[in-house]
Each structure stands twice: as structure tokens, then as C-alpha cells.
Amino acid sequence: MQVDGKHWKTVWWEDGRVRMIDQPLLPHQFKIVDLHDHHQTAVAIRDMTVRGAGAIGATGALGMAQGAVLAPDQDFHRHVADVANLLRSTRPTAQNLFAGIDHVLAAIEAEGSNVPRAREAALAAGLAFADDDAESCRRIGELGAPLLVNRRRVNTHCNAGWLAFVDWGSALSPIYAARRGGVDVSVWVDETRPRQQGSQLTAWELGQEGVPHQIIADNATGHYMSRGEIDICIVGSDRIAANGDVANKIGTYSSALAAAANGVPFYVAAPTTTIAMHTPTGADIPIEERHEDEVLYVWGWSDDGRFVRVRTAPAGSRGRNPAFDVTPAGLIAGIITERGIVPATPEGIASVARR
Numbered sequence: 001m002q003v004d005g006k007h008w009k010t011v012w013w014e015d016g017r018v019r020m021i022d023q024p025l026l027p028h029q030f031k032i033v034d035l036h037d038h039h040q041t042a043v044a045i046r047d048m049t050v051r052g053a054g055a056i057g058a059t060g061a062l063g064m065a066q067g068a069v070l071a072p073d074q075d076f077h078r079h080v081a082d083v084a085n086l087l088r089s090t091r092p093t094a095q096n097l098f099a100g101i102d103h104v105l106a107a108i109e110a111e112g113s114n115v116p117r118a119r120e121a122a123l124a125a126g127l128a129f130a131d132d133d134a135e136s137c138r139r140i141g142e143l144g145a146p147l148l149v150n151r152r153r154v155n156t157h158c159n160a161g162w163l164a165f166v167d168w169g170s171a172l173s174p175i176y177a178a179r180r181g182g183v184d185v186s187v188w189v190d191e192t193r194p195r196q197q198g199s200q201l202t203a204w205e206l207g208q209e210g211v212p213h214q215i216i217a218d219n220a221t222g223h224y225m226s227r228g229e230i231d232i233c234i235v236g237s238d239r240i241a242a243n244g245d246v247a248n249k250i251g252t253y254s255s256a257l258a259a260a261a262n263g264v265p266f267y268v269a270a271p272t273t274t275i276a277m278h279t280p281t282g283a284d285i286p287i288e289e290r291h292e293d294e295v296l297y298v299w300g301w302s303d304d305g306r307f308v309r310v311r312t313a314p315a316g317s318r319g320r321n322p323a324f325d326v327t328p329a330g331l332i333a334g335i336i337t338e339r340g341i342v343p344a345t346p347e348g349i350a351s352v353a354r355r
Contacts (some may be wrong), residue, residue, distance in 0.1 A: 001162035002208045003030060009134065009167050010055045011062065013127060016069065018062045020050050023163055027204035028301045038067040038083050045090040045097070051197070052164020053238045053274055054137065057096025058130040060087050064104035065126030068119050076115045080108055080122075092286045093247055093324050095239040096133075099273040099354075103129045130166050136271035137168035139338035144174030144234070144269055147336075148185050151231035151265070155188040155221060158249035159201040160236025160269065170269040171236045172205065174336065179211050187213040188230055190221055192249060194294045194321060218251050222258035233259050234336070237270040242353075244329030244344030245282030246270075250322050256331040268327075268344070269336040275353045282326035292319035 001008045011020040018035040025031050033049055035041045041063035044050050050059050067083030068076075084101050091097055107125035111118040148154060154175055161172030168176065178185050187206055192198035199215045206213040216224065224230050233255060239247040246252075246268050259266040279285055296313040313319065332344035335352075342348035 001167055001205075004208070010052075010163050011050055011059050011130065011166060013062050013065070013123075013130070016066070018044075018059060018066060020044065020055075020059065021163065022049055023051055023201065024049065024299070025307070026163070027200050028307075035066075037070060038063045038087065041066060042086050042090050045087070048195070052159060053094045053096040053236060054133045054165030054170070054271060055163065056091060056094050057100035057273060058133050058166050059100075060097045061100030061104050061126040061129040063087050064101055065123045068104070068108055068122035071119075073115050076118065077108075080105070091288060093238050093288045095276045095279075096271075096273045100126075100129050133165055133271060133273070134167040136273070136338035137165045137170055137173050140170055140269050140271065140336050141168055141173030141177035143338070143341060144267075144336040145177040145181060145183070147232065147267065148174060148178040148183055152183060152185045153188065153229060153231045154185055155190070155224070155230045155233040155255070155264075156202060157190040157198065157218075157221075157233075157235045157252050157255050158192045159197040159205070161202055161205045163201050163205060164236060165271075169205075169236075170271065170336075171234045172202070174234060174269065175211060176209055179209065185211065187211060188221070188224060189213050189215045190218050190251065190255070191215055192251065193218055196298075197249070218254070221255050222262070225258050225262040225264050230264055233264055233266045234269055235267075237268050237274050238324060239279065239285050240268070240270060240275045240335065240349065241279045241281050241285060242275075242277045242349055243281045243346050244332065244335070244349050245285070246327045246329070246332060246335075246344070247282065247285045247287070247324045248327065250325050253325040253327045256327045260331050265333040266331055267333050267336055272337050272339055272352050272354050275349060277350070277353050282328065285324075285326060287325070288323040290321045290323050292321050295319035295321045
């Protein structure tokens with residue numbers, strides 16, 4: 001991740017703290033948050049101080065490590081189980097969160113009753129899971145970049161870049177790799193209501209990397225596809241079902257329908273930690289419903305430098321706020337993983353899924 005020419009990760013471990021970029025303050029303020037225990041880390045996941053499938057997964061893994069390191073010797077395993085339950089409860093849809101928690105739990109359980117070794121194993125597993133996320137995303141960029149050699153005008157939805165993972169990102173990683181390889185790519189950035197991760201986060205990332213981009217309203221995507229101004233669409237994912245259905249930020253399904261109607265290839269980029277083989281189809285994916293205020297209000301920086309909330313809806317109006325939707329496998333041209341680009345079919349998913 002480039003921020004003013006300096007390399008950063010989205011989330012990392014330092015002296016017992018989980019440190020991360022405070023994403024709700026972007027793009028107007030760059031600030032690092034220090035989380036001193038798993039309770040603070042859980043709150044950061046729930047309130048979206050950190051967001052994005054891979055970043056949530058790594059944070060969950062490091063939060064488990066915090067819980068294990070600070071757990072008392074007496075009733076150590078019961079305490080660890082409580083930590084896992086708390087972290088699991090923060091966000092229901094993103095598969096990477098559960099993968100990170102389970103990865104650290106497995107390392108702890110492998111040490112049995114040896115508590116000192118279990119603590120060491122928890123930290124090693126948490127760090128390894130975060131490093132694996134970054135490397136998987138780098139590989140996704142390497143494998144996905146050739147898709148953009150002749151399809152240089154890319155559309156993306158929400159944020160699946162550096163900020164959504166430990167580094168590199170999923171949907172944006174092929175864009176960064178292609179750009180660094182000399183391909184003249186440009187990006188149509190869906191603003192992504194209601195939290196505007198596209199206009200606030202994706203656009204900021206692309207600007208830091210020097211990638212030409214334009215922000216468009218979510219409901220303008222089909223318009224530009226119909227005019228032949230979008231060559232390819234690449235989005236991320238929060239959970240991939242065993243049959244190839246994909247859950248991603250609300251509005252992804254609409255973009256996929258528009259892409260299908262206009263002959264625009266629609267790809268999903270995700271590390272294999274996003275695959276949930278225990279989830280048969282998209283209909284089995286739990287969809288997080290967030291507070292209606294995210295639809296009824298917007299946050300932003302005022303001209304006098306204050307971060308303020310403004311109501312945009314009529315007083316008395318109510319809102320519904322699903323955070324994700326499901327794109328059926330039949331609308332997806334391929335899934336770009338660190339293990340290869342595969343079709344969105346049960347066979348394709350099984351061929352790359354982690355065991």
C-alpha cells in the first residue's frame with residue numbers, strides 16, 4: 001500500500017497491539033488506531049474501523065492471538081473459546097473472518113494443555129494468516145493482470161483494494177499489477193452507497209498509486225456499459241459458496257446484471273480463504289443487515305474542517321440497509337484466486353478451495 005510514497009499495511013501486530021488504519025476517516029485524514037486487547041479489536045471490526053474481507057480476517061486472527069496471549073493460565077481454553085465467540089459475532093457474512101479465527105484456534109488446540117506453547121502458537125498463527133493474506137493478494141494481481149492487457153477500462157464496486165486486505169487487495173490487485181507492468185489502465189469507481197467505500201476508499205487508493213479513475217454513481221454503471229465505455233468489471237467477495245455464487249457489497253448483483261446485458265465480462269477476485277465449502281449456495285449465505293441510519297444520514301467533512309453527520313432523508317422516513325447481496329454463479333466469467341482463475345462452478349470452486 002502506497003500512502004504519500006511510503007509502504008503501509010492495512011492491519012499489523014506490534015508489541016501486543018493490533019494496529020490498523022482508521023478507515024472511516026479516509027480520504028480526508030490518515031490515522032493509525034492502536035487496539036490493546038481483543039475487546040477493542042472486536043469493536044473495530046463491528047464498527048467498521050477496519051472493513052474488507054481479508055482485512056477483517058487478519059484482524060480476527062490477530063484478535064484471537066491477543067486473546068490467547070492475555071488469557072489467564074486457569075481456564076485458558078474456556079477463555080479462548082469466549083474470545084472466538086466474541087470475534088465471530090462482529091460480522092456475519094465475511095468468510096475470511098471465520099477462517100482467520102479457526103486458523104488460530106487450530107494452532108492453539110494442537111498444543112493441548114501446554115498453555116505457554118499455545119500462546120506462542122496463537123501469535124505465530126495469527127501473524128502467518130495475515131502474511132498469507134498479503135501474499136495471496138499479490139498473486140491474484142499477478143494472475144489477473146493479463147486480463148487487462150486488452151481490456152483497459154475497468155469498473156469496480158465497493159473497495160477490494162489495499163484497504164480491504166492486509167496488502168495489495170483482490171479486485172484492485174490486477175489493476176495495480178497491470179499498471180506497474182506498463183498497461184495504461186483506467187478505472188470507473190462506483191461510489192457504493194450507503195457507506196461510499198468506492199468514492200472514499202477506492203478512489204483514494206487509486207490516487208495514491210497514480211491510477212487514472214473517475215467516480216460514478218452506482219446507478220450510472222449500466223449506462224456506461226451500454227455505451228461501450230467499460231471493458232471489464234472486477235469486484236471482490238465476502239463469501240463464495242460451494243456452487244460459485246458470490247456474496248459481495250450490496251449493488252454487486254445489479255452491476256453483474258448490467259454486465260451480462262451488455263456483454264461485459266464480470267470477474268470476481270478473492271483469495272481462497274473467502275471460499276466457504278460448507279455453504280452450498282448463495283441462498284445459504286447470511287446477509288448482514290446494518291443500521292438504517294447508514295441510509296438516512298451521510299458523514300463528511302464540512303468546509304470548516306469538522307467531521308459531521310447530515311440527515312438526507314425526510315424526518316420520519318425509515319430505511320432498510322442490507323450490507324451485501326448475492327450474485328449467481330451464472331453471471332460470473334471467472335473467479336481470480338491466488339491458485340488460478342477458475343470458472344464459477346462447483347468443480348471450479350472445489351479445484352482451488354483450501355482443505
